[in-house]
Amino acid sequence: MKMRKALLPFTFISLSLLLFPMTSAGGNYIIIRANVNPMYIENEPIQIQAFIIVFRNNKPTDESATLHVEMKGINVNYSYSEDFTISGGRKATYALPSLKEGHYRITIFAQKGGINSQKIAFEIGVAKAPVPYSAHFSSDGKKFYFQSLRLNETGQIDPDFPFTIKLYSWIPPNSATLIRTIKNVTEITISIPSSIRKSGGIAIVDVIDRWGWKNSATMDLSSFSFAGISAMYDYGYKYREPFWSRRLSMLFASILVIVVAIAAIFFFVRWYNA
CATH class of the missing domain: 2.60.40 (Immunoglobulin-like)
Structure with missing residues (x-):
């Protein structure tokens, strides 16, 4: 009976590890970044970008991981999820299915073995295409x-x-x-x-x-x-500037040319009469 009671905490901890994958394990973890536009056009592919680095013993590696992407409608009935393989240390672009007009949430995270990155969520709007x-x-x-x-x-x-x-x-x-x-x-x-x-x-x-x-x-x-x-x-x-400054410069230059021309004529006349 005492043995069973002693095993209960261990069993609970083991089940917890199975049910909830580790976010990080000591010096092993995943850093993730993603770019998602706030707005997309209806019936056009949803382009997103993601970047991950898998760390081992606190050192960056070029290991690949699985990128989990999920899209759910907020004011529309829609659900989609897909997994991609993403290389470590390189930004990658992914084309997700086109969407109808509405309000959606995109959730992204990376996984490698039992290590999960943080989950990143974005809300996006999908609108009709502009009329040309x-x-x-x-x-x-x-x-x-x-x-x-x-x-x-x-x-x-x-x-x-x-x-x-x-x-x-x-x-x-x-x-x-x-x-x-x-x-x-x-x-x-x-x-x-x-x-x-x-x-x-x-x-x-x-x-x-x-x-x-x-x-x-x-x-x-x-x-x-x-x-x-x-x-x-x-x-x-x-x-207005900058045209006005150039116009003033041209005006001053013209005035200077006129003054020089008048002075030249004046001295020429004096020299000629002398």
Whole structure:
């Protein structure tokens, strides 16, 4: 009976080791890092990057390990998991299955034998793809041209994917003022009001598509840029840096040339009359 009681703690500890793999064992452990974008596009592969180092006796090795990746939907019904072999000391890129629009959590960790790395969890959003378009000011800044590049089956601009266009006037250092909002457009030419052009300020145009993407033509998802740069036309650029400094330099140079020319003529006339 005493022997059975003595074995109970040992049995419990043994079962615990079997049920819960070790995070590290003395000087043996795994360090993991991962890169996951906060947002992805619907129906496009989910690209992630991972990096691990397996340490033995507190020394780094180039041992490979198993990378466990799990994706679960938060506001959608979805579950996925897959194991990959990852080489130690080298960053690796993995393409996970594409996802539908929604909110998800990705959990990543590495395992080697009975050693587990820490678990890293990321929440991501998956959104509809931006609607393509072209937009630009005329060379004189009097017009702004916009056209959706989303076409339907007949090759015409698809009316089911309209945009919202917002026109602002900005006179630094004041805040920009919203002048006009145009909704449900797929193609338009906007005449910039003379009040903006004559103010010497800056005209700003934001283009927002059906899914909420703002100025998507100039954004870069790979660098975590999820809102593009507004289209702008500066009507007072001649009086702003760096153009103004160059203009002043040219003005001073012109004045200097004129002064030198007048002086040269003056001395020439005196010499000639003498």
